[in-house]
Amino acid sequence: MAIKLYNTLRKQKEEFVPVEPGKVKMYVCGPTTYNYIHLGNARPIVAFDIIRRYFRYRGFDVTYVQNFTDVDDKIINRAKEENMDPVALAKKYIEAYFADADQLGVLRADVHPKVTEHIKEIITMVRRIIERDLAYEVNGDVYFAVRQFPGYGKLSGRSLEDMQAGARIAVGEQKRDPLDFALWKAAKPGEPAWNSPWGKGRPGWHIECSAMSTKYLGETFDIHGGGADLIFPHHENEIAQSEGCNGVLSVKYWLHNGFITINQEKMSKSLGNFFLLRDILAKFPGPVVRFYLMNTHYRSPLDFDDQKLAAAEKSLQRIWTTYRLIAEKIAGLEKAPGSDGEDLATLKELPEKVRENFIAAMDDDFNTSLALAAVFDLCKEVNTLLNQRDFQGGEETIKALQAILALFAELDAVVAVLIPKEEETDDLTQDLLEIIMNLRGKARSAKDWPTADYIRDALKPLGIIIEDTPDGPRWKKEK
């Protein structure tokens, strides 16, 4: 079965057909590094990480590029405020970005190109666009002549007339037409600048993505992703630049994620209603945040508050509990094998059924919400079987359970949240807890409930959770 994805360019779901068989080349607009990233920034990062992982899971050879905009008005302004060199400021926040992304389980892109390291490519591209009469230079600025490019508006579904009304020329700009946008900006005093055929200056915002995507993925590549707010003007301009320059289709599939909202309002730096990811990660583990983002389809809006993260944490714990239950059951059966029961057939069939449902869901425009339902179904069925009082099993049952554990690992390669990340405990802790558990066991045998409860309650604040299960007491460490 083929993977279908929603293409903003044609406003419909389409079957994915790669430019080159077996390969996926994708580019995602990364952050402008002038601050720590906020939750809204995290959405595309996670969404496209999942998409990228899924293509890989389905056997594609994926090349994934995500840029950093490390030169920009906002960076320059922020650098002035912090009295830092703009390049150093960008570097600081790029490092912070990776720290945050790592916690979310986001894999590194194959390439993380920076604008400052691609000035040469950008200048070459601007020059070619000028040669094709699609851009013009005025006093060190270079502007793209929008009316010269016939396809302008095809992504955002706007006509030039529609755009005319909202367009304006800012003070100091020298555009021939209000709709034209800057490819190159003449240097202002004190700003980072590079030599160019048009004098000292720096790239406009849009040209970087065209130059870098072309360099790493070719003139025509498969997927371009980003937030829905980038459709216009950023991605519209990218199309104009890349196709104007190269003369061929630049991107086959445009994918856009929906927004995170706060009280139904868009979370954004400009509205000031944003939550820094690092602050959220101080309260909730990365996998929980990732699960929360994944629980809703990537194109839908997603409202944020702490209660929703708390609910996500509970949901995720349900999956983790099942994972632990299976692992413990296997260990128990290995110690004291019984005979394989009639549950064996069901256990053996489970992985294939769940895998099928998971893939069908993900194939349909990466329906993570539905894919997770398949995992919850698995949890329910396994829990039901394993909790039967008379459940036992031999070699075959153990194999079947191991296959289910392997399925968790397999699906985890896509969603990266299915396997609980145990807090590490050192040997001393292990040994001490064994002693404590023994003491508590004696207290319980003697029906000394106050002592037993004291031990359990006192350890809880330390992150040690004691549970008395039908199979005996056990403890786990949680954050």
Add this chain to the structure above:
RNA sequence: GGCGCCAUAGCCAAGUGGUAAGGCAGAGGACUGCAAAUCCUUUAUUCUCCAGUUCAAAUCUGGAUGGCGCCUCCA
């Protein structure tokens, strides 16, 4: 003003023609010394509203209402 998106239970959320997935929270029960975890049962005769098409609509069409986004930096 132009372009576009959305509306499903207390909350989150899937479902785009065949009779409402899943999760959280709630209720009852099992298990337990208690708690936790888990299991069983239960929670929308109905998908914002109105009209239409159809044997059949949450799903298609038209309209209304409400909410959001883009058009200026934004993921």
